[in-house]
Amino acid sequence: MVPSTVPRIESRWVCISARGQAALAAVISSYVRDSGVYFLVFEFPNIDVPYSPSSDFGKDGYLGRVLGDRAAHQVNNCLARIQPDTILLLGMTENEKSYLRARLPAERLIEIDTLAELSSKLPFSKPEGEPVRCKSSQLIEGLLLAKFSHRTLAIDESAEPLTDRHVHGGDGILLIEADGAVTDVAAINYAFAIDADVVVVPGIDKHQVRQLPRQLQAWSKDKSHYEFQWAKHAASKRIKGVDFSPYKFATFFTEGLPYGLFIKNAIPCSHVMAGLDCGLFIANALIEEHAPSNSASALVFSPELFDSEETGDVCKIVDNDKYTVTRLLGKSATVKNLTNYGSYFPYDIMHICAHGGETNGYFVVQEFKDREGAPHKIEFYEVVGFSPAGGEMVSVHRKAIFKAFDGFPWMSSPLKRFPRYIFEDLMKALKLDSSEKVNRVSFNSPIALSCHIQCADSIHQGQFLCLAGFSHPVVFNNTCSSSHEIALTIIHAGARAYIGTLWSVGNKTAKHAAKVFYEELVRQRNLLTAFFAMSKAVVNQQYQDVYIFWGLHFSTLPWAMVKSDSQIFDNLLRQYLSWLRKIETTPDAEVRRNSIPIARFLSEELARRFTKERLDGVKAFDPSKLDQQERGALEEINEFSRGASEVEIE
Numbered sequence: 023m024v025p026s027t028v029p030r031i032e033s034r035w036v037c038i039s040a041r042g043q044a045a046l047a048a049v050i051s052s053y054v055r056d057s058g059v060y061f062l063v064f065e066f067p068n069i070d071v072p073y074s075p076s077s078d079f080g081k082d083g084y085l086g087r088v089l090g091d092r093a094a095h096q097v098n099n100c101l102a103r104i105q106p107d108t109i110l111l112l113g114m115t116e117n118e119k120s121y122l123r124a125r126l127p128a129e130r131l132i133e134i135d136t137l138a139e140l141s142s143k144l145p146f147s148k149p150e151g152e153p154v155r156c157k158s159s160q161l162i163e164g165l166l167l168a169k170f171s172h173r174t175l176a177i178d179e180s181a182e183p184l185t186d187r188h189v190h191g192g193d194g195i196l197l198i199e200a201d202g203a204v205t206d207v208a209a210i211n212y213a214f215a216i217d218a219d220v221v222v223v224p225g226i227d228k229h230q231v232r233q234l235p236r237q238l239q240a241w242s243k244d245k246s247h248y249e250f251q252w253a254k255h256a257a258s259k260r261i262k263g264v265d266f267s268p269y270k271f272a273t274f275f276t277e278g279l280p281y282g283l284f285i286k287n288a289i290p291c292s293h294v295m296a297g298l299d300c301g302l303f304i305a306n307a308l309i310e311e312h313a314p315s316n317s318a319s320a321l322v323f324s325p326e327l328f329d330s331e332e333t334g335d336v337c338k339i340v341d342n343d344k345y346t347v348t349r350l351l352g353k354s355a356t357v358k359n360l361t362n363y364g365s366y367f368p369y370d371i372m373h374i375c376a377h378g379g380e381t382n383g384y385f386v387v388q389e390f391k392d393r394e395g396a397p398h399k400i401e402f403y404e405v406v407g408f409s410p411a412g413g414e415m416v417s418v419h420r421k422a423i424f425k426a427f428d429g430f431p432w433m434s435s436p437l438k439r440f441p442r443y444i445f446e447d448l449m450k451a452l453k454l455d456s457s458e459k460v461n462r463v464s465f466n467s468p469i470a471l472s473c474h475i476q477c478a479d480s481i482h483q484g485q486f487l488c489l490a491g492f493s494h495p496v497v498f499n500n501t502c503s504s505s506h507e508i509a510l511t512i513i514h515a516g517a518r519a520y521i522g523t524l525w526s527v528g529n530k531t532a533k534h535a536a537k538v539f540y541e542e543l544v545r546q547r548n549l550l551t552a553f554f555a556m557s558k559a560v561v562n563q564q565y566q567d568v569y570i571f572w573g574l575h576f577s578t579l580p581w582a583m584v585k586s587d588s589q590i591f592d593n594l595l596r597q598y599l600s601w602l603r604k605i606e607t608t609p610d611a612e613v614r615r616n617s618i619p620i621a622r623f624l625s626e627e628l629a630r631r632f633t634k635e636r637l638d639g640v641k642a643f644d645p646s647k648l649d650q651q652e653r654g655a656l657e658e659i660n661e662f663s664r665g666a667s668e669v670e671i672e
Contacts, residue, residue, distance in 0.1 A: 024118045028311045028576045029060045029215035034557075035145060036062040036106045038097060038122060043113030045177055047163050047207040049137060050110065052168040052175035053148055060215035060308060062104070064097050065204040065299045066118055070442070073120035076610040082446055092487075094121035096302060099492055103309050108145045110134055112175070137177070149174055155181040162200040162210060169214040180458070186222040189561055193217040194271040194575060197260065197281065199296055201225035208296070209275045216576075219269070223260040228297060229433070231278035233523075235380060235506045238280075240524040242564065257284040269499045271550060271575040275300060278506065280524055283567045290554040292571045298514055306494045307518045307574045315493045317368040317589040318582035320345045320369035324375040325355035325478040328529050332500065332536040336373050337550060339537070343544040344582035345370070346590060357409035357419070362623045365486050365515075368593035370580060371496045372489075377476035378501025378508070379526060380468035381405060386422075389459040390451035392444050400448060401426040403465060405472045407481040421483050422452060423471050473508035475501060484508040486515035491597045494518040496549060496579065500536050502526035505570045519549050519573030530557075531565045547578040591632060598624040 032054060041045040044110065046061045054232040056060040069090040071083030081087075101109065107510045109126060111119055111133045119133065134143050141148065155178035156164025163184040168175040170188050200206040200222050213220045234253060241250040257279050266272055271290045282291035294300050320340045324333045335396075337347050350359050355376070364372060383405040391397050407419040425431040427440075427448075474481040489495055489512070496519045496547040499511055504522035513520050521539075538559040543552035560566050601621040608614050617672065 026215070027058075029058050029212075030106055030307065031308050031312070032056070032059050032061045033104050033106050035108045036101065036104065037110045037235040037317060038064045038066050038114070038116040039112040039207075040066055040118055041068050041204060044161055044204045044207055045158060045203055046112040046134065046137060046220070047204050048165040048210075049140065049175050049177070050112070050134075050144070051207055051211050052154070052165060052173070053144070053146065055169055055172050055214065055216070058215060058479065060304065060601075061211045062106075062305050062309060063204060063208045063211060063301045064100075064305075065208070065301060066097070066114065066122070067093050069115075069118050069121065072117045073124050074431050075124075075608075078339050082443060084446065085449060090118065090121040093299075093343060094125055096124070096213075096299075098125040100305050100309070103313065104129070104305070106655075108132060110145075119376060124602060142597065144641055150667075155183075156184055157181050159202070160184050161202050162198070162206045163262075165207060165210045166213075166220055166222060169210060187220060189219045191268075192219040193265065193269065194273065194541065195221065195269045196266070196273050196275065197221045197223060198275040199223055199225045199260070199277060199279075204205075205296055205298075205300045208304060209296075209298075209607065212300075212304050218273075221261075221264055224295075226256060226277045226279060228277045232311070232471060234278060234280075234635070235473075235503050236468065238525045239307075239379070239503060242568075252281060257281055261285065261326055273575060280505070280570050282570060283524060287554065287557045287567055290550045290575065292553075292573050292575055294574070295510060295513055295572060297510070298414070303513070303518070304574065306516070307577055310494050310518055311576060311578065314370075314580040316580035316582070317370055317490075317493075317593055318345050318586065319367075319369040319590050320347045321350065321363055321367065321372040322347060322375075323355055323360055323364075323372065323475075324352075327476065328371045330529065330533060331375050332533040333373075333375050335533070335537045336375075336540055339540040339544060340371070342384060344585040346585070346587045351568050353478050357477045357480050360475065360477060360482050361486070362620075364490075365488055366491050366597060366620055366624060367627065368493065368590050368597075369490050369495055371498070374475060374497070374499045374501060375532075375536075376501050378474060378499065378523075379503035380470065380472045382464075382466050383469050383472060384462045385465045386463075387461045388451070390448065392447040396444075398428055398448065400424065400452075401573055402432075403469045403472065404462070404484065405469060405474070407474070407483060409477075409480055418481075418484060419485070421472070421485070423469060447660045456564045471507045473504070473506065473511075475499070475504075475508070477514070484511045486512060489516040491593055492516065496573075496577075497521070498536065498539070499523075500527075500532050505572075509572055513572060517572075519571070519577050521553060521569060521571055523568050524570055525568060527565050527568050531562050531568070533571065536561055547581070549573060549577045550575050551578065561584055587631070591628070594624055594631075598628060 037047055037050060049059055067089055069086045071086040109130050111131060113135055117322050132143055151173055153170040153174040153176040154164055155176050158177055163186050164175050166188050167184055196218045198209045237250045242245040266285055266289050269289055273292045275294045275296045322333055322337055341347050383403055386404050387401050389399050402425055403423040405421045409417045410539055426432055427437055430436045474483050494516050497517045498521045502523060503525055505524050509520050509522050515622050535556050538550050538555040542555040557569055598621060601617050605614055605617045
């Protein structure tokens with residue numbers, strides 16, 4: 023069984039570091055070294071526009087404001103549960119700080135811009151003793167040595183080279199693809215907190231990794247596809263000389279290499295996406311272990327496309343575990359329902375059974391003029407999904423996968439020379455369809471990065487902004503090739519653990535694997551233990567090691583002591599009132615428009631699930647704690663429930 027010791031979170035101080043300020047984050051991290059304690063370091067994106075209470079799509083800097091606002095919102099939600107005494111803002115610009123100042127209490131903020139300011143601004147004293155000295159190019163190796171030798175870190179370009187690994191006989195081993203980023207600092211802090219052995223290896227080209235889905239699919243057919251050789255070579259080079267057999271688990275911080283596949287999951291293997299803020303990911307996973315937001319609720323989604331599938335077994339196993347199961351099956355497995363229930367309904371685990379992987383779409387060449395009148399051309403692949411929006415209205419979901427801009431490959435170096443406003447104008451042209459010319463042709467082959475989940479009415483592309491009402495659930499996406507781009511979007515939306523497939527999986531194998539996973543999960547509770555048992559239960563050689571686990575070794579599924587939907591009610595009501603307040607108080611018209619359907623969904627779900635008598639009778643709910651506005655909102659729900667019609671969702 024995987025060890026389940028969960029480190030504590032250091033709640034006296036936390037760091038929020040600007041991207042590119044790893045030196046500050048690393049040196050400060052070396053000062054905090056209590057055993058079994060995780061020192062939290064977030065990475066904040068580089069934003070060149072200030073915070074505004076209105077996103078206003080028409081204004082310059084719209085995309086930057088959305089990115090900064092979302093990052094600040096996620097950090098704030100995490101810190102609200104930790105309640106740290108002091109929040110250190112490291113190396114941030116005034117624009118970047120503005121997003122955090124708008125949310126975080128000013129009296130807790132300390133701004134540190136350079137290493138020279140540490141002695142005067144740190145809220146704790148620097149430990150004494152000779153520091154570990156390292157070159158700036160070996161920042162992560164320096165922090166690794168400093169943490170485990172309980173010494174501070176100092177940057178010294180004349181320092182001797184340092185080893186890239188620390189082996190002391192820990193229960194587990196961490197392999198970290200490092201390029202000197204703030205996220206690498208968070209990974210080292212985590213390794214120290216769980217007392218694991220560590221191997222630091224060079225980073226991977228993320229653009230090359232994004233080609234893995236189709237390469238894995240081709241390789242899975244005969245296990246000899248030449249395009250996949252680079253990945254096998256890259257992984258083999260990084261794990262060379264590492265003996266995994268003594269360890270109880272391994273965790274790989276990676277841009278996307280499936281190391282578990284390459285070592286044939288010889289021991290329980292988990293992966294963490296290095297491309298995201300892993301400091302936030304680790305913190306949320308730890309919080310859910312120490313103070314779980316348990317709803318004792320499961321969401322099972324399937325358009326029932328297979329003659330035989332696992333949904334019946336999954337529902338039965340989880341229901342017997344005293345979880346309330348919400349079934350979105352058959353005709354109820356729509357794009358709209360997956361969005362609404364996946365985003366805002368409270369649940370601890372979501373299981374998806376459907377077709378998935380890459381899909382076809384269109385190849386588009388679109389011309390537009392920027393604000394100066396200069397012409398430009400964008401080439402991209404487009405994947406489109408549809409869902410009914412009420413009456414004769416249809417909601418259209420587009421995903422653009424850019425290929426080239428003005429003849430240059432997308433994200434290539436020449437594009438850095440273009441003024442930022444040109445790309446602002448590009449996004450406006452795409453959103454508002456204010457183009458001079460569009461040439462769109464069908465593309466009837468799988469499009470790279472066109473991940474999807476097949477629904478009863480169309481396709482869902484996994485583009486959630488949040489999950490389970492801003493909670494951090496477990497997601498098992500038992501669809502084909504679900505381990506890559508769609509995993510990235512779902513983890514970014516808040517999943518603390520995600521299970522997907524590396525290539526297309528046979529229906530019989532998928533059904534049996536899921537059954538084994540949930541049987542083991544409700545027995546031992548540890549997610550990685552259940553995943554390991556599932557991996558070993560796959561006997562068909564074509565699908566061995568097809569599954570990958572994105573998460574941390576200690577994560578568990580909470581117990582439900584009694585079967586009750588009271589937590590579902592509490593969470594639905596809390597969210598509904600929160601969205602009502604947002605609608606009434608936001609100065610942003612777009613936010614208000616987008617919030618109304620969410621509040622309506624929550625209201626209808628309360629009304630559908632709970633009669634007025636049930637609303638009044640739920641013991642966990644005390645109406646006397648509501649203010650006048652909230653009591654009015656509750657009465658609105660009661661009125662709606664008296665005439666609520668039956669729906670097919672169980």
